[in-house]
Amino acid sequence: MKNLFNEDKPIYKQVxxxxxxxxxxxxxxxxxxxPSTNQLVxxxxxNHATVSKGINQLIEEEILYKKRGIGMFVTEGSREKLLDKRRELFIEDYIVTLVQEANKLEIxxxxxxxxxxxxxxSEK
Incomplete structure (x- = not known):
């Protein structure tokens, strides 16, 4: 199943x-x-450590929370938090570059x- 992952980015980030x-x-x-760490592994x-690294980051950012002996669960408000984060990344990764290139091309x-x-x- 390793072929499901992109070689350009660490696997724990992709998980x-x-x-x-x-x-x-x-x-x-x-x-x-x-999904539990064991299920993902x-x-x-x-590797278990690879999965754990990605999961632990989600717990640290309060996207997931642990119930000892039961598992990990999605935190209230996590979707909104993720959308905000992804929007910021979208601006940084795409919009800034788009505007810079448009300026060069006088668009x-x-x-x-x-x-x-x-x-x-055209997507519709």
Whole structure:
């Protein structure tokens, strides 16, 4: 199952992002039990320490919480917290670069919006 992972990013981050995606996509809701570390190790056939690193980050950021002896659960408000974080990353990773390149090419804000609307319209 290791081929499910991208070589450009550490596996623990990808495991973490997959759980985040399940929360964002409403596959996991507040107070739902998240997959256990052992389940993820077994499913992906990867090292326990790798999975634990990603899971522990989610616990530290209060996206997940542990119930001793029972498992890990999704925290109330975690989806909103993740959406805010991902929006900030979207701005940093995509919008800043887009605006910088548009400035170089002398593309106006109106043209950028037109291009975005065109691309978004083609998704439907």
């Amino acid at each position: 973490r992002e997959q759980i985040e995606d399940q929360i964002i996509n409403k596959q996991l809701h507040p107070n739902d039990q998240a 077994s499913f992906y056939k990867i 106006t804000n109106e043209e950028i919006l037109k291009f975005i609307k065109k691309v978004k319209g």
